Amino acid sequence: MxxxxxxxxxxxxxxxxxxxxxxxxxxxxxxxxxxxxxxxxxxxxxxxxxxxxxxxxxxxxxxxxxxxxxxxxxxxxxxxxxxxxxxxxxxxxxxxxxxxxxxxxxxxxxxxxxxxxxxxxxxxxxxxxxxxxxxxxxxxxxxxxxxxxxxxxxxxxxxxxxxxxxxxxxxxxxxxxxxxxxxxxxxxxxxxxxxxxxxxxxxxxxxxxxxxxxxxxxxxxxxxDRLLPDDIDFPIDVVYTWVDGADPQWQQRRAGIRGESLHAEAASESRYINRDELKYSLRSLHLNVPWVRNIYIVTDHQRPAWLDLSAGNIFLVNHEEIFAAPDALPTFNSCSIESQLHRIDGLAEHFLYLNDDMFFGRPLAPQTFFLANGNTKFFLSQNRIALGEKTELDSPVDAMIKNNRALIEKRFGRTLTQGSQHVPYPLRRSILAEIEREFPIEHDATMRSRFRSADDLTITYSLHHYYAFLTGRALPGHVNYGYVQLAVPDLEARLRRAEARRDWDTFCINDAFSTFAQLQHQMSILEPFMEAYFPVPSPYELRTSG
Structure with a gap:
């Protein structure tokens, strides 16, 4: 298995x-x-x-x-x-x-x-x-x-x-x-x-x-001393997209593109609490998927204060290094950034794409995500996307999946109705580049969309997997997957259960809209949980004395 x-x-x-x-x-x-x-x-x-x-x-x-x-x-x-x-x-x-x-x-x-x-x-x-x-x-x-x-x-x-x-x-x-x-x-x-x-x-x-x-x-x-048919011997990299939403300079750039005026008081009230999810995600990677080759963190000229790049296999990649059209920057749209990941210099053909709130919960073999013949696996959500045109009642993700659906229907005559689980996404550079060539107008529009829009494609989350599957280069997979929404009344109990059982292959701890007081309370619960679940620092952290 x-x-x-x-x-x-x-x-x-x-x-x-x-x-x-x-x-x-x-x-x-x-x-x-x-x-x-x-x-x-x-x-x-x-x-x-x-x-x-x-x-x-x-x-x-x-x-x-x-x-x-x-x-x-x-x-x-x-x-x-x-x-x-x-x-x-x-x-x-x-x-x-x-x-x-x-x-x-x-x-x-x-x-x-x-x-x-x-x-x-x-x-x-x-x-x-x-x-x-x-x-x-x-x-x-x-x-x-x-x-x-x-x-x-x-x-x-x-x-x-x-x-x-x-x-x-x-x-x-x-x-x-x-x-x-x-x-x-x-x-x-x-x-x-x-x-x-x-x-x-x-x-x-x-x-x-x-x-x-x-x-x-x-x-x-x-x-x-032999290679079995299911042995994976090709390199696998990891890519993260990361942003520090509390960075005043980033907030200023964002407000400027929106044509808004950012006041210090407003910035203070609206800032995010930095939970350092990326640090713990890297710990989970170091502990549980040690077969990963290189790690790329795609960001907008930002760097976590704790990050140590001296290990030799972790790299910061700024947006202008990968964007095909420099005039599409700056962008504050994750879909836009994700459309350019295949342009990372030196990136392996096979890689896992993660948001910083995704974690590897226990030791996993690379066969969890890839087949030895190079094909990828994908993990569908059980939720269904309603048929019909986009409406104002659609969530942003559902609207974008409907955009993907239109392309898949036109190209393959198949109707997709499911999104993906929030797990690390197995991707191939060549397929992402092929999608860009296959759907140039829609792909370019997503790249140039500075803020998330209902007209975007969601490529890494959905389009890649269906396109790869329908061209014979992907198969459905299975992981024991956990999803924790922070804005729930029984958050502490859910995290205690996760720590006690440790039976998730991967899990996601997702942000939701919360008041500042709620965010502080969540932090008081989440940080001890993360330290207990992933107590061993990775090679990618600056070591403090004492």
Missing amino acids: PAVPQQPVAPSGAIDAARSVPPSRIPGDVPDLREVLVDGGRRSAYVHADLTPLLGRQLNVDAVSRALDEHGVDYFLVRGMDDRTPVIGVSEVDRVAALSALEKLGGLETCYVSQVLPRPPIVGGLRDASEAPAWTELYVAQAIKLTWFRVDPSLKLILGPTYGCEIEFWKPDRAAGVLRAPRRNRMMGAVALNGTPVQVGEHRLTRLASPAKRYPTRRSRPEF
Whole structure:
């Protein structure tokens, strides 16, 4: 499945206490240990300042691989069924040596051991790996798991059994000259009995890793060093459009184009509260879609005060850098700006377009949004757009979808009736450029529309997906999607539910018209939620001292 299955990371109220525990038994410089309460049980957890799901997976592989190497046990990384859970294969012949090495590891590091296969009566039952009785029953298991609990310094992000390293024992079949797997994996059920180990990239073992990024190589077998039909090996970028509506200079430019006079008092009364949604959206990206290549933030000569561009893969793009017609600027219309995204210099053919109020809720594979043959996916809303001409009763979005409908009907003879969910939009540069060529008059009019108009096209939200689908380059997809409207009386309860369950692939927290007092109240609820859900700073934030 394209979306990686999810276990809640840090349920609300899961940590009711945190206190120091005795120092780790690992020699040398190691992370601190803290005690946390997870699912009603106390666990010792290592603290990592820059923890991510992919890093947690890698650290667990490192620990098991190192133990097996030190004891001369042959092993190979397997491409398992869950992208978050690493799997290591060991021959049944080496079972005793492997278990002995892992039991010694359990005496050195604070971790837990459990049986995976055969499925135990108490699934997921964890035993302290430093206790000898915990290993007694495992000497006949077909697969076991070593789990380290790893947390960020705030104790909000908790990685546990889902990221634990599984060790499975492959049975020799000497007549066939192979080792046979005890269960399914993504590749095959057998490898050569006396095969030569090879070093493979992390992307061969989990779809969370990008083939374009450098990770430590892993000991595996040639059978796993292959590209599957559904593997994505092309680069994927992310594009945001962002505006600071509280910026007085931006407000002045906007008022000037409207022919209005902007008074300081009016600007103060009408300004938006800056919730820093972009910062938390970037955190969600860093945590949950680490396979993204470059990030482009399209803006009107603005820059968030917290933004750090030194990571090398994040760029600010000003409007005049991408607009085909400079005289169409300045513009204050998101539809106009979106019509020009395909002109970003260096942008990958495949990219995700996000508003800053969209978030990746849990680890996702790129197959959530794209197919390996290059086609995109799209996610339709369940709402229906009424048939007929535009009327004054139409919302701006509905009116623009009706404009899209007219073009689709004329070009393909099909009538669209649905918009899209507010999720990251998978797009292709070539298709956006093709739409510009196919509908030049309407496209140009949208580009030149300085303020949102009922005559605009909504290209990234709707037109691209239908056009790509009807030309054989897109398919409907599915995500477990959440939408939170801020102006609701039970906002706090909804956010508590989201934090506790963490079962959304993506979610959107949308602004609505509110009074200044309401905005302040919303901020007092939203900021703690965002910090709890995405506590780990991304590489794109300036680090403050202290």
